[in-house]
Amino acid sequence: MTEKTIENVVAKQQPSIDPTLWGKLPESEKDEKSLSHVSLTYWQDVWRRLRGNKGALFGLIIILALILFALVGPLLTNHTYDNQNLSTSNIPPRYDIYKVGEEYLYLHKNMKLYLTKSNGEIIRVLEKDKEDMIKKQLIYTVGNGTAIIDYSTKNTLVLTDENGKVFGEHKNVSNKTNLLGTDHLGRDLLTRIMYGARVSLLVAVVAALVNFLIGMMYGGIAGFFGGKVDNIMMRIVDIISIIPLTLYVILIMVVLNSGLLSIIIALGSVYWVDMARVVRGQMLSLKEEEFVYAAKTIGTKPLKIITTHLLPNAMGAIIVTLTMLIPSAIFMEAFMSFIGLGVTAPMASWGTLCNEALESIRSFSYQLFFPAIAICITMIAFNLIGDGLRDALDPKLRK
Structure with a gap:
């Protein structure tokens, strides 16, 4: 069989293709499912899934707002934070x-009378x-005119004039001078909560750095070498972990004083x-991989x-563990x-604010509520x- 004959046979066996199939797809027939998606890197996919998690995104916004609150507030x-009045x-x-005549007054539980503005700004104590x-x-x-505070009835204060006329409440207003009120020493509570946020953020940064610099390397070395090295290093970890953190702080205070x-x-x-411990577990499973x-x-x-x-x-598990350890460190500092x-x-901390508020919790519960809600x-x-990071960093959930 000649070459020409072979070419003719092959040409007959090949199916004919309609040229119209190679035309441009009309816009009306385009479908997202038929189009190939853009290839994303692992971390780009993590960020995409993290943004899709409303809870994690809300938490991230809260943390960013807390940073601005502490640094710029x-x-x-x-x-x-230490100015007393x-x-x-x-x-x-x-x-x-x-409203007494043309003046506005605020009657405090401690039988103090304050001259205020109509919008709630305190001018001075009378x-x-x-x-x-x-x-x-x-x-x-x-x-x-004359204003009289009558405290003849137990646990009741009445504001009257010289003729015995009782002044009714004009309106309920916000404290424009101190937005969250003042503590037992007259210090602005909002400012003290701001400085308390700085302390909490500092503790968060320290906890993150310690976990990264010490925890990662220590666990990585123990898990990679294994054997006797692993046994010795992890027994040291066991000894450290069984001693309560409170005892460490007390022992350190003996040398450095409290603070x-x-x-x-x-x-x-x-x-x-x-x-x-987390990093060691990851090392034990990863060190048997082929790339190692x-x-x-x-x-x-x-x-x-x-x-x-x-x-x-192992960065996925490390980041998740880190974000879980930071709030416990903040709570530990507050405790x-x-x-x-x-x-x-006079330095302010959310824990010290809660402690100071216990003495007057029944009369002025707001002093405990605001720092406690900040911690929560x-x-x-x-x-x-x-x-959110746990779900976003899980490769099994990647689509």
Whole structure:
């Protein structure tokens, strides 16, 4: 059979293709499902899935807002965390004002009378003209008239004029001078919460650095070498972890006195043990992979294998563990400050604010509510981010 005959046979066997099939697809027939999606890297896909998690995105927004609140907030307020004004102590964030003539007055539970503006801004505390011990009355001169605080009835304060007319509440207003009120020493509560947020963020940064620098390397070395090295290193971890963190802080306080530095050193000393265990477990499973044997074959040093090959592949579990450990570190600092082992006065911390508010919790519960809600929101935000990262970094969920 000649070559020409073969070509004719092959040509007859090939199916004829309609040229119209190669035309441009009309816009009306385009379908997203028929178009190939853009290839994403692993971390781009992680960010895409993290953005799709509303809870994690909400937590991230809260943390960013907390950072701005702590760093920029104190610059926008007219108060400092340690400025005391006993004349304006224990003033709540909202209160009722009375209109006496052309003046507006606020009657405090501590039998103090304040001159205010109609919008709730406190001008000054009024000095009483005299006190009638028999009738149990405090008498004040307000403008051209007289205002009398009657405390003859137990647990009841009544604001009247000299003729016995009772002034009714004019309206309920927000405290424009101190938005979240003041504490028992007249210090602005909002400013102190801002400085408390700085302490919490500092603890979060320290916990993150300690876990990264110590926990990752310690667990990586123990898991990679295994055997006796692993046994010795993990027994050290067991010994450290069985001693309560509170005891570490107390022992450090004996040398350095109480304060934030003692808590930071205590966290730096023992807070990496959980991360070390997680990283060790990841190393034990990853070191049997083929790429590790390939790296050993070409003579790569163990430290480089750990830092270049193993730790990056375990980064998903490390990041999730880190985001879960940060809120527990923040809570630990608040707890230490609450029991008197944290920052010292007059420095503000969320734990110290809660401790100071216990004495007057029944009368001025807002002093405990605001720092407590700040701790709760911060911990919830970090946990939401941790849950979102756990789902986003899981390769089994990648689509």
